[in-house]
Amino acid sequence: MAKQDRAIRTRQTILRAAAKIFEEYGYEATTISEILAEAGVTKGALYFHFQSKEQLAQGVLNEQDSGFIIPARACKVQEIVDASMLHAYRLQTDPMVRASVRLSMDQRATSLDRAGPFRRWSELAQDLLDQAQAQGELLPHITTKETANVIVGAFGGVQSMSQALSDYSDLLDRVSDLMRLLLPSVAQPSVIASLHMSASRGAEVYEEAVRLTKEHEAALLSKGMVQLDHLAPKTA
Amino acid sequence: MAKQDRAIRTRQTILRAAAKIFEEYGYEATTISEILAEAGVTKGALYFHFQSKEQLAQGVLNEQDSGFIIPARACKVQEIVDASMLHAYRLQTDPMVRASVRLSMDQRATSLDRAGPFRRWSELAQDLLDQAQAQGELLPHITTKETANVIVGAFGGVQSMSQALSDYSDLLDRVSDLMRLLLPSVAQPSVIASLHMSASRGAEVYEEAVRLTKEHEAALLSKGMVQLDHLAPKTA
Numbered sequence: 001m002a003k004q005d006r007a008i009r010t011r012q013t014i015l016r017a018a019a020k021i022f023e024e025y026g027y028e029a030t031t032i033s034e035i036l037a038e039a040g041v042t043k044g045a046l047y048f049h050f051q052s053k054e055q056l057a058q059g060v061l062n063e064q065d066s067g068f069i070i071p072a073r074a075c076k077v078q079e080i081v082d083a084s085m086l087h088a089y090r091l092q093t094d095p096m097v098r099a100s101v102r103l104s105m106d107q108r109a110t111s112l113d114r115a116g117p118f119r120r121w122s123e124l125a126q127d128l129l130d131q132a133q134a135q136g137e138l139l140p141h142i143t144t145k146e147t148a149n150v151i152v153g154a155f156g157g158v159q160s161m162s163q164a165l166s167d168y169s170d171l172l173d174r175v176s177d178l179m180r181l182l183l184p185s186v187a188q189p190s191v192i193a194s195l196h197m198s199a200s201r202g203a204e205v206y207e208e209a210v211r212l213t214k215e216h217e218a219a220l221l222s223k224g225m226v227q228l229d230h231l232a233p234k235t236a
Numbered sequence: 237m238a239k240q241d242r243a244i245r246t247r248q249t250i251l252r253a254a255a256k257i258f259e260e261y262g263y264e265a266t267t268i269s270e271i272l273a274e275a276g277v278t279k280g281a282l283y284f285h286f287q288s289k290e291q292l293a294q295g296v297l298n299e300q301d302s303g304f305i306i307p308a309r310a311c312k313v314q315e316i317v318d319a320s321m322l323h324a325y326r327l328q329t330d331p332m333v334r335a336s337v338r339l340s341m342d343q344r345a346t347s348l349d350r351a352g353p354f355r356r357w358s359e360l361a362q363d364l365l366d367q368a369q370a371q372g373e374l375l376p377h378i379t380t381k382e383t384a385n386v387i388v389g390a391f392g393g394v395q396s397m398s399q400a401l402s403d404y405s406d407l408l409d410r411v412s413d414l415m416r417l418l419l420p421s422v423a424q425p426s427v428i429a430s431l432h433m434s435a436s437r438g439a440e441v442y443e444e445a446v447r448l449t450k451e452h453e454a455a456l457l458s459k460g461m462v463q464l465d466h467l468a469p470k471t472a
Contacts, residue, residue, distance in 0.1 A: 026262050026344055102343040103394055108262055146413045154411060157393020158386065160341055164350045175388060177382045185420040205322045209452065 011049045013065060014039045017054040019099035027057055035055045036201075057103060057112050064100035065120050067164045069212045071205060076132035077187045080125060081179050082205045084155055089202030091159055092168045105160055121152040129186075133217035137191045146184055154178055172199035247285045251274045251299060251370050255335035263293055275446055293339060293348050296414035300326075300336035305448040307441060311406050313423045316361060317433045320391055322344045323436030324411045326359035327395055328404045341396055353416045365422075373427045383422055402451040406433035 017039035021030050032053055037045055050056045071084060073079040091095040103109065104117040125148035132138050158178050162171040179197040188196075253275035257266050268289055272282055285290045306322060309315040326333040329383045339345065340353040360386035368374050394414050398407040423431075 023344060026265075029262070029265060068348035104400070105341060105343060107338040107341060107396065107399055108259060116395050118400055147417065148408065149397070150417050151412050152392075153394035153397035154386075154390035155393060155415060156396050157391060160343065160392050160396070161354050161385070161389035163343055164340070164354055174385065177386050178390065181418055181421045183421075185417045196287065235449050 001118070007049075008047050008116045010041055011059075013048055014046055014056070015034055015039060015059050016096060018050075019060045019063070019103075019125055022057060022060060022103055023099045027053075027103065027106060027112050030058070030192065034142050039122070054112065057109075058098075060100050060103055061114065061117050064101075064104065064117055065124070067213070068209055071208045071212060072093075075137065075191060075194065076128045076135060076185060077137050077183065077191050078195055080128050080151065082201065083124065083128070083150070084175055084179065085172065085197070085202040086205045086209055087155070088171050089206045092171055092202075093206075097170075101156075101159065105156060118152060118156075121155075125151050130157055132187070132191075137187050139186060142186055148191075151182060154182065172202045176201070240372050243285075243393070245397075246277055246281050247295075250277060250282055250285055250292070251295050252332060253333055255296045255299070255339075258293065258296060258302050258339055259335045261337065263289075263342060263348050267362075268292070286367065290348065293345075295334075296336050297350065298336075299332050299352055300340065302450070304445055305452055307444045307448060310428065311373065311427060312371060313363045313373050313427050314431055316368075316387065317419070317431055319360065319364070320387070320409065320411055320415065320435065321433075321438040322441045322445055323391070324395065324407050325442045328407055328438075328456055329442075333405075337392075337395065341392060353390060355391075357391075358384045359386050362405070368423070373421060373423050375424060378422055378437065385417060390418065410440045411435075 014035070018035045018226045021035050021038050024040075025034070030053065032046070035053075035056060036043060038048065050059060064087070068086070068090070070079065070083045072080065087097075091101060100117070104114050104137055105111075106114065109166035122145075129138065129142070133142065133144055139143075155175065155178065155236050157175045159168075161169060162168050162174050176197055179195075183195065183197070184192050240287050250271070254271045257271050257274050261270070266289065268282070271289075271292060272279060275282065285297060295329065300323070304322070304326070306319045309318065315421075323333075327337060334352070338371065339348075340350050343350075363381050364373065365378070365380035367382055369378065369380055374380075391411065391414065394410045395404075396406060398404050398410050412433055412435045415431075419431065419433070
């Protein structure tokens with residue numbers, strides 16, 4: 001295994017351990033020693049990747065919106081639906097994404113700056129809404145920034161409610177309901193008519209995203225490039 | 237002070253202490269002894285009102301949607317807007333409501349049933365939507381249950397995002413944005429045109445609700461009735 005490969009794996013091991021411990025004890029009560037013990041790596045290895053508890057938490061927070069390619073769509077409103085459905089599907093199926101989202105929703109973690117994921121999701125949504133606007137997909141009065149904030153905020157609450165009431169089993173239905181209620185106030189009727197936003201969309205987009213992400217990584221490897229840092233969420 | 241009066245005050249003292257300790261340590265890590273020490277009441281007094289940590293937490297969870305009268309409106313969609321704005325305003329200004337909402341959003345409190353507030357808010361929203369539907373305020377295809385769930389879930393996330401990004405200072409603006417985006421998919425255009433949903437609505441409804449709640453309590457007292465339990469959210 002190449003040196004860089006090992007470094008990536010160690011980093012992931014540490015992040016998984018950090019996610020688990022933050023989930024169990026909460027950000028405030030967690031100590032680096034507990035993460036160290038859970039990860040089973042050397043102190044040197046941990047500090048090579050993360051210099052503080054805050055950095056470990058930011059690493060976990062990054063995991064919810066990185067490392068995955070959201071498939072590009074000609075219709076940008078569809079791409080917003082797909083990004084939401086993909087995220088919902090990953091929340092249901094990936095413990096790391098779940099831990100990351102819980103950490104970003106942890107209102108008691110007062111000494112941790114949890115704004116990052118909210119800001120990054122909002123920027124992604126606003127970027128897609130700006131493109132949608134440029135293509136004439138949106139209703140005339142829409143301001144993309146406020147709309148992006150509402151979509152991201154609303155998603156956060158819908159996932160929280162789904163977790164409290166059904167441990168995420170109804171998440172994709174709830175996200176589908178949210179999209180069906182929000183988007184008609186945002187996009188032109190002709191755009192709404194063409195959208196796929198049923199609950200089954202999550203699994204479909206996930207399969208496509210996994211394939212695209214693997215192809216992207218293979219292409220990087222074939223050029224001798226290794227990504228130590230995670231992909232920012234991006235379009236294909 | 238009458239005996240019942242004292243009991244109400246002691247109960248509130250205990251709930252405020254519980255809210256503070258849950259907020260500081262999280263539900264899982266909190267012990268009843270810590271709440272007891274913070275409240276400064278006798279063990280007997282605490283156990284008279286609450287028999288377990290779970291009951292204390294449920295008491296705190298109840299505080300977010302009880303004890304307050306939501307002013308009745310002829311237009312039931314307006315009443316939904318007002319209930320949301322009132323709740324947002326109380327979140328900004330009342331530490332107890334804030335602690336209660338944080339506890340209901342605490343995804344790490346796995347041994348606590350946090351479904352209560354979500355269910356009660358959803359039932360309230362659905363009840364108002366059913367009335368709105370009976371009066372012809374809603375668009376024909378609306379299913380009130382799903383719509384109520386989306387409104388309640390979305391509100392939860394918008395408040396969470398507002399807390400993370402601005403410590404609630406932009407909460408009323410965000411709730412106003414949410415209403416303006418969601419409701420046109422729910423209600424008839426003629427209803428939408430008549431709605432008050434600007435950010436300033438929160439303070440207005442709050443003043444009215446305080447007055448109504450005081451009048452209601454005075455009326456009960458004059459009949460010699462004292463409410464040991466809290467008012468369920470109800471219309472005037």
